[in-house]
Amino acid sequence: MFRVELLQHKGAAPAPGWSYVADRAFNPAQAAMAPTLSRKRGIRDAGKGGDMSSRRANAIIRHLAELDRENQRDVSIPVPVKQAKEAGARGTRAKTTSNVRRILQSQKTFRNHLDDEEAAIHNSSTAGGAGTGAGQNLGATAAMAKGSKAAVAAAAARRSSTPIVAGSAAAGSAAAKRKRASAVGTAASTPTPAPSIPETPATTATDVEGENDSEGKNKILKTEYDNDPLLRSYAPTMPSDRIIQRLLAEPPLSYNASRVGAPISSHSPRHFCCMCGYWGKIRCKSCHLRTCGLDCYKVHEDSRCGAFF
């Protein structure tokens, strides 16, 4: 497979509407037309199942692209042509500007825009020397998953480090407690000494609420277990206003980066009968689709089974 290496573009801005991206990713739009495997190998390996995992991945992606469609068939629905009289009705407004004309005439689809954006990100990331393969579809999601896992780990690490900070800050002194109570401010669940005491719901509290909260806690916290490190629950301190402002000021993620990652808790995938939707207990030996039992399998074998996905 040939590939296009994108050279660093140093001069003026690239011509609008055109961008080259290294094509290493799987493109669902193309997959429907051209199988990724070479034709010969596809034919040779057909009976053996061949590269099942990648083929199944392709089938899934094609299926998802199918589910994403607006209409089953490609139909062109032109905007009705306006009568001259009606077109004149916009007389109150200024003349159409060049921007508007450009936008209206643009036939770009979402996919085109997304590719442009990926190319731009790719451009800037290679220029910066950081970042890898932002142009890749699956790569990006994989990186996302990795990223989110790293984030989880980081969060966990942060969580484990919090008690030390909170513990040292609290140090059993009432003053620190009051401080924490005020820190609860906007958020945070009330630290409760024992699980038997129902938690007051964490609310987006006003100052009044905050005061009530601290009073209630003073009552609750007067127990002999108060200083037991095992029983104390630690509320992480509220981030300072500066951190919040910093978070709020962050730029939005790119479209691909904001896609959700792989599930954290990985159950084994569920399979369903392709005929009736019940559990897919048996797998067709030639096409690997699942059926629930012999009834469905016979129908499948007689009418639906193709050796290819």
Added chain:
Amino acid sequence: MGTSKARPAAKAQKTSPDLPSRNLPEKTFVLDNGAYTMKAGYAADPSLSPEDVQSACSSIPNTLVKTRDNRIVIGAQLSTQVTDWNEAAFRRPVEKGYIVNWEAEREIWEQSFFEEKATARNKNLRIAAPEDTTLILTEAPNAMPILQRNADEMVMEEWGFGGYARCLGPTLNAWNDLHTLFGDSFAKSDTTIMPMDCLLVVDSGYSHTTVTPVYKGRALQRAIRRLDIGGKHLTNYLKEIVSMRQYNMVDEAYIMNEVKEAVSFVSNNFKADMERTCKANIKRQTENSVVVDYILPDPNAGKKGFMRPHDPLMHAKKKKGASSGLSAELLSEDVLVLGNERFTVPELLFNPGDIGMIQAGIPDMILQSLSVLPPALHAAFLANVLVVGGNASIPGFMERLETELRPIASADCVVRVRRAEDPIYSTWLGGSRLANNRDELSKVAITRQEYQEYGSGWAGRRFAGTI
């Protein structure tokens, strides 16, 4: 009539250039531009009763439709002009939640809000003088800058609104009065309309499902996550299953959407429900069964589709024909029998892995979103989870979300999941309340003069909050 009124207004605008630049027009038009329907109307006075406020908002299909007889019908006219939805094809200017095709979108907006004739009936949708109107337009999170820029340029240059604010749709929900919904007891201050401090908005719409943590009315951008499954995918999936198992419905997107809305539910015990619909068990139980019949609409007889309990003997009776004593009406109807399709389809929102998608379901997505935020904020967001969007109306959705979110969330946190009172209009209602807080609105909105002075690049940076 409207145009002749608009003209002097436009002149007045031009002849008084010494207006202070931060003077936003009084009237505010809120437009929640969804991929399936637009929710639009002038912002209502929040002191009115909820019904009155709600009546200010109308929903308009955001689409061009080509019917079977090759007529092309636009947005607002659909409800009156189309009765036969068989083989209707759609062209939606909003792709994946973002306005992509402005050619079609302009036509729909023109027909819905600007044309005199088309908008004569509903005064609250007519924008007679854009110069004297502030527009609040929603967008989906993580939009591409080029699309945002296109939107800004179209709004300000094609129609020339006097004021304009482009907001993230989910953030507007925070402006609603949600304390009663979440059962917070403390008295709210009625004097000013302020957003919730912390709110986690789950927006499950037509094109996708997003999770947005909103802090005091502003989104925490780094934590916004998106699952690429929305109502469209559910409809298409149901269409595909039904076409495979029963009738060929591949061209009937509209009808299958109605079927989905009528029959689907989110299972709270997937395995048990699956067993109940097992072929072997279907015949035995008629009471309390999951299986239902959906009678397809018959446009020739002018009948709409509807759902009724499954009658296992009906099929046999129909085979016998007239001798079975069934009326001609019953004999002529087309029936879809829906069993496990009813709950395996919405199940995708919670288990995208069922169709091989490597993305997490909604409860997991909420945790993934929170994992990049400071831990102290987790509790506040988990205690205030608000679900909006059309999919929230699927029966069982809320219960499922809460039961799945509770065990995976930290045990210290209270988890409260609530459906907005009206999940579809919630965003619009929030926008309407924002419009009544003039100070806050002027913080996020730009005026026409500012746009003309600084251009669309500046406007984009301003809406992104960098200026």
